[in-house]
Structure formats: C-alpha cells, structure tokens
Amino acid sequence: MDSSELKRAGLKATLPRLKILEFLETSKVRHMSAEDVYKALLESGEEVGLATVYRVLTQFEAAGLVVRHHFEGGQSVFELEQGKHHDHILCVRCGRVDEFVDETIEERQKKIAKEKGYAMTDHSLYIYGVCGDCQKNG
C-alpha cells in the first residue's frame, strides 16, 4: 500500500485510510455510498468501523481526494477525484450512472451566475432517465 497520496493530502497514513483509499482506487464501481464502502471492506475481511468510513470519506472530500454527490434517494455517494469535472446522468430504473461533460452548459452556468450577481462556487447537474438497457428489458 502506498501512503504517499495520503501524506500529500495532509493526512496521516493510518490503516483504515489506506484500506479505504485502496478500495476506492481498485473498485470497478465508481460511485459508492459510505455503506457500500463499509460492506465491501467487511466482505474482504477488513475490520473498519462504519463511523470511520464516514469520517474518512469526509476527510477525503475536504482534501480533494474524493467528490461527494447528492443523488436522489437521500444518501451521499462518493467518487474518486479524477481531475476533470463532469456531471452525471443516472438511470432511475437500475441505478446505472454515466458521466458527461458539456462545455456549453458550463459556460451558460457561469453566465447565469454572473447575471444574477453571484460569485459561483459550485454547481450540480443530474439528468435522470431510463437507460438503454432498461428501455429494452421492460
């Protein structure tokens, strides 16, 4: 396990943090709730408390290692930071998540914020729909 990423983020290289980071980096699923991370670690035999998972994910978010999303459904979803901003389109049927970037939308948002007199700090855009597979399968 490599602790340099944590150190670079200003976090001590503790075992739980290393395990969580490693899991996020090796998982094929990119968007996970705290509970998802907790369960996955348990199943792979790692002993990490749920409170720690929440704490660590929040720290990772503050450190910019991870991005937190508020998809519909109430619980936070975390995603490894990949450097490039993107928005999400999700399937309301199966929960699938796809990503996209649209420069035109980005520009319009900046324009709107300026027009309304806001200093824009952030934005979130979610498109909901039924994905191709779910349209076929009923």
Next chain:
Amino acid sequence: MDSSELKRAGLKATLPRLKILEFLETSKVRHMSAEDVYKALLESGEEVGLATVYRVLTQFEAAGLVVRHHFEGGQSVFELEQGKHHDHILCVRCGRVDEFVDETIEERQKKIAKEKGYAMTDHSLYIYGVCGDCQKNG
C-alpha cells in the same frame, strides 16, 4: 378558503390540506421545508401535525401542485408549482434562492440524454455561489 384546487387535483378538501395550500400560496417565501411549513402553521395558531405536513406535501407533489427539491443540506424543500419549469441558483452564505431558465441548457440536456441512450425523465440543476449582498457584507 377555496377547495376547488384540491378537488381538481383529486384530493379531498380536508382542513389540513386547505391550510397548507393556503399557506404556500400566501407566503412570500417560495421555498420551504416541511418543518418550515409546520412551524409557520403552528405560529399562526393552526393545529396541524408534522406527519400530516409531510404526508400532504408528498401528496401535493404527486398531484403536481408542488415541486420537491433536494438542495444541499439533506432536507427536502417544496415550492408551489408555477407552470413553468425553472432551475435554481442559491447562496451558500445566506440561503437565498433565485430562479432561472436557460433554453440552451435545456436543449443540451436533451441532446446528452439522447446521445447516452437515455429516455430522459427529469433533471436537476443547482448553481451554488455567494450572492451580491453577501459579497458586499463580508
């Protein structure tokens, strides 16, 4: 009090529903949580249970009288339906909420959904920032 709106929406004209609807229609604040509605009714001497407020707002949403938003911060916020779709820009400092419509963004969203193979059902766009007043005052 006018019960025709409720009847039109397929809901019995009960006292709690009338009071809640009237409150939503006369309030100057347009975006309110269930708790906000509950407290406001209490203060004006109306006896309505919190569970009923939640239930009724959810029914109003299903009936299309009201739109539910998931602003950051965990709790649902409700807004009287005004016929015309719009998105929101909110101040992270004072909580102020402004509305906007941008046809270009709407179009791009449809295009993206189509490209990704989704049958779009809905979308949510929130811009966060610091409003003009808050920029001046610190």
Next chain:
DNA sequence: AATAAGAATGAGAACTCTTCTCATTTTCGT
C-alpha cells in the same frame, strides 16, 4: 528500536429528517 504525545479508531449512543402505525376524527355522497 523504545517512548511519549497527540491523533485516529471503533462501538454504540444520539441526532436529524422522514415515514409508519393505528386509534380517533373528518369528509362527503346519499
């Protein structure tokens, strides 16, 4: 490598928002 000080962890309590349960009350067609 041992130590000591401070930070992090884990278990469960606690908290917030929301929904559920069910006995009681209200609505509305007749």
Next chain:
DNA sequence: ACGAAAATGAGAAGAGTTCTCATTCTTATT
C-alpha cells in the same frame, strides 16, 4: 343527518449520518 371510507395526529420507528469517549495507533524524537 348518517355511515363508509378516508384523513389526521401522536408517537414509535427507520434510514442515514454524526458524535462521544475510552482505547489503540502513528510518528517524531531519543
């Protein structure tokens, strides 16, 4: 006005998340 069906209110319960605090781990220093 009556009665069946629906709605309400109070509190319990549930989901997700944060907090508390005693114990354990990390790391800088010997």
